[in-house]
Amino acid sequence: MRKIISHMVNSDPDLTVVGTAFDGVNALKRISQLEPDVITLDVNMPRMDGLATLKEIMKTNPMPVVMVSATTQEGAETTFQALRLGAVEYIAKPSGDISLDIGKVRDELVEKIKTAAQARIVTHEDGVCSPVQIKSGIQEKIIAIGASTGGPPAVEEILVNLPENTPPILIVQHMPVGFTESFAKRLDRICSFDVKEAEEGDAIQEGLALIAPGGQHMMVTETGRIRLSDGPPEHSVRPAVDPMMRTVAEVYGSETIGVILTGMGRDGSSGLKAIRDKGGKTIAQNEETCTVYGMPKAAIEDGNVDRVLPLYRIPHQIMKWC
Structure with missing residues (x-):
């Protein structure tokens, strides 16, 4: 999967892959060494999964992250958690966790990486504020x-x-x-x-x-x-x-x-x-x-x-x- 994503990214003249990592622990080391402009991060990785890796990135060296996730219920829920933690964008694996069909979404991936490069890192802490009150009797809006x-x-x-x-x-x-x-x-x-x-x-x-x-x-x-x-x-x-x-x-x-x-x-x-x-x-x-x-x-x-x-x-x- 890393090779496929790297090939898609490198196929665009404006983008260059500066490095890859085989798990979250290795990714954190490589990020500190290479200082990339944007990171693509798989939700499912050995040793340290995507969410744990993302949390560490946002704590130590915040930068734009594009999540790579399955379109399953579990994968989508993890994606929304990642967005709250500070991920900028996400790309769907069309056919599941190990699908090689991700090549079909090359254009979308490239576009989202370019968008992420311009993004501001915004995190949304958990917790719900007290809802504001609506005026009584008004329901036409x-x-x-x-x-x-x-x-x-x-x-x-x-x-x-x-x-x-x-x-x-x-x-x-x-x-x-x-x-x-x-x-x-x-x-x-x-x-x-x-x-x-x-x-x-x-x-x-x-x-x-x-x-x-x-x-x-x-x-x-x-x-x-x-x-x-x-x-x-x-x-x-x-x-x-x-x-x-x-x-x-x-x-x-x-x-x-x-x-x-x-x-x-x-x-x-x-x-x-x-x-x-x-x-x-x-x-x-x-x-x-x-x-x-x-x-x-x-x-x-x-x-x-x-x-x-x-x-x-x-x-x-x-x-x-x-």
């Missing part, structure tokens, strides 16, 4: 959230600080098939309201957050239900934030609160514009708390943002507007 690189722990931090009677929440996190269901299940366990991966025809309702499934755009119908689409990618991704936000704005108008979080690229800017054009409110995560200050920066520069806030203040602002 809807919250639309978009995120990419660094997004899973950021989304988690917002959701665990929202109350049980939260307005409906729609979330697009750039994430491949196999991870979104696990992400939704993890959030459902730790949030005070229900969270699930969206399905065709799901009703949008109070106390429910819906996660766009990997590989499909998530949109809203005029009757307040979910419509999933295999339509063309936008911003080279599917699901994308913009189609979700555009349809939410069209259906819910001024009752919409749009939030764009950490991530590379421009996805979400035109979606926030659609929300503001209909009288809704918009928030962008500030640069200091972003892993990658791309999507929020684009939305801010385009003039599509009402508030620029650090991550920890976003739940409170959402509830102020509710």
